[in-house]
Amino acid sequence: MMNNTRRGVLAAVAAGALAFTAAACGGDEAPAAAPSAGGSAAPAEKIEITLNTFGGGENFAYDDAVAQWNAANPNVQVKYVNLTDRFEDTYLPQVLQWLEAGSGAGDIIAMDEGAMGLMAARPQYFADLGQYGLDSRKADYPAFKYDVGVNTEGKLFALGTDIGGMAMCYRTDLFEKAGLPTNRDEVSKLWPTWNDYLEVGKKFKAKVPDAGFVDGANTVYNSVLAQEAGKNGGLYYFDKNQGLVVDKNPGVKAAFDYVQSLSTAGLTAKLRSWSEEWNTAMQKGGFATMGCPSWMLGVISGTSGDSNAKKWDVAAVPGGSGNWGGSWLMVPSQSKHPKEAADVLNFLTGKDGQVAAFKEGGNFPSAIPAQQDPTVADAKNAYFNDAPSGPIFAASVAKLAPVFFGEKHAQVKAAVEEVLVGADQGSVKWDEAWTRFVEEGVKAAG
């Protein structure tokens, strides 16, 4: 009953808002001159731009950035709505339904890396940002971040917000026990390549047999794959015609083989990321290293707690580059104000927007000017012995080659990594693992 009344009120409000936007739209067409980002020109009507994001905690950390914009642009007000903390099972299906229905989505929507291949394959649903001059932002981004925002029709439909990057987190207490150096520069020098990393692992394991050298299969696999993909035309599981190349891409096989060599040497703690065991092992020193995107620092400090402060540190990742995670903003073509939405998008993904988000939520910027801003470049992480996190992560993404995500990238990735975890944990035999890996990839591609 209460629900019904509330829904009624909501419907009335929605109807009112609709009438309002329709009026605003009509008013807009007459003067022809569009409102500018600076807010100097004053259009007759006030416009509201809805920004939809996802994520828990600070999520996109746009409170400050949105307040800055709204203060400077009284006629284009941004409404920042974080829809849910669950991307995969709530946000993405909801957005897809809105896109299909042709209404409901915000004027700007945020998208996680995992769904970028899917969105790039649906150019009909998104505004061409090049039309609003945003392709001039290309120079701001590392190539691989920019190129993911170009869809299958070759048009720019999304610009990057934050980025994961990749470093190697390690426990100084366990390294000390193994007689390895603990200073982060010396540790980085231990493993210029992945083979060196393997050798260090063997030395570690000989001294400290009851802890794993690395947590499990996932982060290492993804780091190696990101580097190998660059050597193989930027391909992961699909070629640019959406053909499945999971079995043909030498980069995939190389990453698979490397994980196998780590696992069969007994260097992994056989843990699955995000499992209860993984959390506990992080607290109790169950493993010595793990692949660390920038946002993982928060996961480690949150999970390991104060009792482990200063026991973790951050070094460079073997091979020098890698990335896990990051998001993009895009304007659905159903938006009534694509021009203004593009302006807001430009601001949020620009230097000021990204620096504001870094200050508010620690989201590491993907735009190079923002990375070079002193706020980011001089940032140190107290939990990790004051590690200079800014330069470490900026370096890890600077040399990354552009990559291509297929439409079903997320599904194939999830399916094949499951086989890797299984082989690492023993439910799949290593000599059958590659066949199964390919089979699962083929099935997931549908």
Add this chain to the structure above:
Amino acid sequence: MSLSVDAGARTRTVPPGPRRHARPPGGRRLLSWLDLRAAPYFFVSPYFILFAIFGIFPLIFTAWVSLHDWQLAGDKTFIGFENYSELLVDDKFWNAVLNTVGIFVIATVPQLLLALLLANALNKKLRGRLVLRLSVLAPLITSVVAVAVVFTQLYGRDYGLVNWVLGGFGVDPIHWQNEKWSSWIAIATMIDWRWTGYNAIIYLAAMQTIPKDLYEAAAIDGASPRRQFWGITVPLLKPTIIFTVIVSTIGGFTLFAEPVMFGAGLMTGGTTGQFQTVAMFIVKEGFRDFQYGYAAAAAWILFLLIMITALINFAIVRGIGRSR
């Protein structure tokens, strides 16, 4: 019956007045007919309207979707029964069915037997009976996710309590998620912990409706308590047992939260689908891979499986005590 008597009485007692004459007699008859025949339907209609919107419509729409290659924000082509024929030869789907049935059997059979024995014990004269009865029901009010999280920690490979205790007997640590048997047992214990008390209370309520003189007569004839339990209690509880079996069947076949939490929140149910249930399979196909048509077909097959299993269970349980 009683309704028409009421209404008749009311027509007779309507007071004579100007209103009565103002209305044409035909209209009044219609009103009274509406009052008599239509009002009851009107009063029960809210349930049926809601059921039509949230029950029947989704059911039919799901059937319609299942006949398509239906991708969310993508192509939708009518393909007839192709999803069904594909499903019937899909190893992963049958693996999920096997897991669901397996977990259902090893969870439900001991659970209902235990509940029956527990109810029988609680039906005796005991000190602090109310407290005992309430405490049996307590697990039910805990959140299913909380239960699953705690049990998943207990069954942890490296730091779990169960492995620690087993280690005391010299057993190597078991990776509970890694094998079918171990994961099924772990999930079955979560289900039993939560639902045994619930079923016990239902049995207990039913037991208290059995007349005492039946037991007295049996006791005079020299029947042992065990004989009384199997000869009187169980046969007379049959309708209740049928109810709990059908409810457990539905619950068991739509099992979802426990295995999801047990598998770190993923829909895959273990690295090789060791404990992926049909409900998880449907969510994975529909909301991870965005194959709505395929997921809809799986949902319909699940519906049919539940119906068939409930009927089989009904037939089996109806046979209880018949030989006696």
